[in-house]
């Protein structure tokens with residue numbers, strides 16, 4: 718099954734070009750750490766990208782929290798992604814009709830499709846959303862979508878049925894879907910071409926006071942099937958982000974190496 722396969726063997730069978738590339742980056746850098754760069758100034762994001770870039774495979778943004786967004790910022794971030802060999806994921810969580818998400822993806826101030834490698838979306842509106850995103854992606858070389866299957870937050874409304882139907886929906890869009898955002902390995906057991914991204918990762922605490930739930934790197938990779946774990950505050954709010962990021966990277970990668978042995 719997926720859990721025993723190496724990332725390099727999965728690169729061979731990935732159907733989405735961005736997923737293929739991401740598997741290769743993970744293997745090359747021995748990193749399955751995604752940084753959630755949830756800070757509100759563009760310089761803070763660029764500083765994180767510069768100092769932590771060597772240790773991560775993906776830098777995840779929420780571009781709508783950036784107070785001083787500019788085209789310059791995007792160009793600098795892209796340059797750092799190239800320099801340190803990581804991919805940029807905009808965690809936009811699209812959730813509207815196809816026509817609207819196509820506009821949100823390509824227009825407005827952010828023009829997300831012009832700079833992201835990966836982007837997140839909800840399946841809630843139905844597959845018209847994927848059709849809309851695909852209209853935009855068709856002119857781009859490599860963009861991969863991550864579909865939300867399950868969330869890390871307390872009381873989310875994504876039932877087993879919702880998650881299963883999400884998997885059915887994405888089956889017809891394997892060229893543009895790179896993976897899923899999920900909390901358990903059940904959905905992609907027989908789909909090693911998809912990448913499981915799992916948020917809610919911290920070395921110690923169990924949650925915040927707004928419903929977020931945390932697990933350790935070992936538990937997420939070995940028990941919950943995470944291929945990539947997302948870490949935000951665990952790193953960016955620590956006293957020494959570089960040292961802490963190295964620790965996350967090492968513990969996540971060791972967990973992956975142990976996982977493929979069994």
Ligand code: 6AU
Pocket residue numbers: 753755779808837867868869870898916917918929947948949950951
């Ligand atoms: O490590 P944290 O709690 O500081 O940050 C977790 C990051 C945030 C969330 O927007 C995101 O992960 N996230 C997602 C994603 C990636 O889509 C899904 C989810 O279920 N839970 C979650 O926290 O940037």
